[in-house]
Each structure stands twice: as structure tokens, then as C-alpha cells.
Amino acid sequence: MSEQNGSVNLSIENNIGTIEFFHPKGNSLPGAILRKLAETITSAGDNQDIKVVVIKSRGDGAFCAGASFDELIAIDDYETGKEFFMGFALVLNAMRTCPKLIIVRVHGKTVGGGVGIASAGDYTFAHKDAAVKLSELALGIGPFVVGPAVERKVGKSAFSTMSVDATNWYDSEFAEQKGMFNKVHETTEELDRSVSELAAQLAKSSPEAMRDLKAVLWKGTEDWDLLLEQRAEISGRLVLSDFTKNFIRKFKSKS
Structure with a gap:
């Protein structure tokens, strides 16, 4: 996967598995990135050298711009639409079923699917400028x-x-008050310090206890494999609408 098309990388140090995703367009999420991210999360969960997982994105701009508009506007049939949105389902289910606790580092604004990633973290740190938006309804999805x-x-x-x-x-204050963010920091330095300190602490904790805690935290989500597929089917149908196509064309013409 070339840098122009984005990347997902896993690094391991001191039993901490850090997954970093990147896309030149605001860390947006095309289908290939979504599937690579899901595979990497699953792989980290299976890796015995990893005790805790950190998910972050590269750069100092947006944490995640959400779905790739280039791919959305190119979707011209239901199956392709469902397959694209299943990418988000795969990432969320990989985070849910990963036996390791997952820390998410949100350094900047995040939209749509990025809000889902922030919400699926077992503990999410954020920068004060990390505003969030669920823009999907505006797109007609x-x-x-x-x-x-x-x-x-x-x-x-x-x-x-x-x-x-x-x-x-x-x-970020709204997101913290509502429980999406567990802790918000004024500076990037403070953000990184907190991520590193908690990750190091968890890397020294009991793997068995953390696995059991993870199961307790996610109790009641056992139907998500089916639920998120059903939701992907809804989005896969709606993305074909003239409303959505026209919205994306207008948005892209302004950007």
C-alpha cells in the first residue's frame, strides 16, 4: 500500500502494539485502509508479544475525516455500497473482539467513521481541539x-x-462530558504523555485480568456481527441516492 493511497502500520515496543493509520486526505478511510486496519487490530490481538493496543493517526491535522468521498461517489450498485460500509463494521468488530484493551489517541477533529473508532476505544485520550461530528445524515446516509x-x-x-x-x-468538552473521551489534554505533549503512561501501566498488568475486563466492558454487544452488517446494508442502499451523489459532487467542487 503506497503512501499516496494511505497506510496502516503496526509497531511493537515494550509489549505495546501501536497501530497508526494515515491517508493524505485528512486521514480519511477508503475501503482498503478500513480492511487493513481491521486485519491489523485482529493481528495485534493474536500477538502474544502485545499486551495493550494503541490506535492513532498520523500528523497534526484531522484525526480522521471519515469515509472517502472519492470512493463514495464511485459506488454505483448496492453490493459495492454494502461492501464499502462493511469496512467500518469490520473495524468496529475487530476493536470489540480484540482480547487486548485498546487505547485511542485522538489528536484533532474527527468525522463519521473516525467518531466510531474513538467511541470503540476502551480508553480514549483526546486533544482539546478534537471536535467531533456525525455528518452522515447531511450526506443522505x-x-x-x-x-x-x-x-x-x-x-x-x-x-x-x-x-x-x-x-x-x-x-471535546461535550465529548468528554458524554463519555466518548475519557480524558482531554491542553497540549499534544500532555496527550502523548498520558497515552504512554497508561499504555506502559497496562503492559505490566495481568493479561488474563485485562481480557476478562474487556469481556465485561463489551457485554451486550454479542450481536454486533449481524447488527453492523444490517446497518451496512442500509448505508449501502442509501449511498446510491441522487441526494447523496449530488451532495458529494457539490462538496468536492468547493474543496
Whole structure:
């Protein structure tokens, strides 16, 4: 996978597995990146040299710009649409079923699928500038696949607020108050220090105890394999609408 098409890399140090994803367009998530990210999370979960996983993205701009608009506008049939949105389902289910605790580092603004990744972390650190937005309804799609992960963290009321008012950015204070972010930092240095300190602490903790804690934290999500596939089917159908195609064309013409 070339840098122009994005990348997903796993590094291991002191029993900490750090997964970094990157895409030149705001760390957006095309289908290949989504599947590589899901595979890498699963691989880290199976690796006996890894005791805790950290997920981050590269750079100092956006943490994640969400779905790749280039791919969305190219979708012209239902099966392709479902396959694309299944990429998000695969990532969220990989995070859910990974037997290792996952720390997510959110350094900047995040949209759509990136909000799902932030919400699926077992502990999520964020920078004060890390505003979040569920923009899917504005596109004519709706946050169907990421919805269960976001609602699990922030509750139905806050999820409703974010998903209905789909053009609004919600600041890091909102995300922390609602439980999406566990801790927010003023500077990148403080953010990195906290991520490193917790990861190091967990790397020295009992793997068995952390695995059992992970199972307790995710209790009640056992139906997500089917649920998220059903949600991907909804998005795969809606992405074919003229509304969505026209919205993306207008957006791309302005950018």
C-alpha cells in the first residue's frame, strides 16, 4: 500500500502494539485502509508479544475525516455500497473482539467513521481541539454503522443530538462530558504523555485480568456481527441516492 493511497502500520515496543493509520486526505478511510486496519487490530490481538493496543493517526491535522468521498461517489450498485460500509463494521468488530484493551489517541477533529473508532476505544485520550461530528445524515446516509459504538459510549440522547444535527461540530468538552473521551489534554505533549503512561501501566498488568475486563466492558454487544452488517446494508442502499451523489459532487467542487 503506497503512501499516496494511505497506510496502516503496526509497531511493537515494550509489549505495546501501536497501530497508526494515515491517508493524505485528512486521514480519511477508503475501503482498503478500513480492511487493513481491521486485519491489523485482529493481528495485534493474536500477538502474544502485545499486551495493550494503541490506535492513532498520523500528523497534526484531522484525526480522521471519515469515509472517502472519492470512493463514495464511485459506488454505483448496492453490493459495492454494502461492501464499502462493511469496512467500518469490520473495524468496529475487530476493536470489540480484540482480547487486548485498546487505547485511542485522538489528536484533532474527527468525522463519521473516525467518531466510531474513538467511541470503540476502551480508553480514549483526546486533544482539546478534537471536535467531533456525525455528518452522515447531511450526506443522505445516516450514522448507521458507527451508531451502536457511539450510542454505547454517549447514550441515546447524545447520539440523537449528534446524528440529527449533522452539520454541527461538538467540542471535546461535550465529548468528554458524554463519555466518548475519557480524558482531554491542553497540549499534544500532555496527550502523548498520558497515552504512554497508561499504555506502559497496562503492559505490566495481568493479561488474563485485562481480557476478562474487556469481556465485561463489551457485554451486550454479542450481536454486533449481524447488527453492523444490517446497518451496512442500509448505508449501502442509501449511498446510491441522487441526494447523496449530488451532495458529494457539490462538496468536492468547493474543496
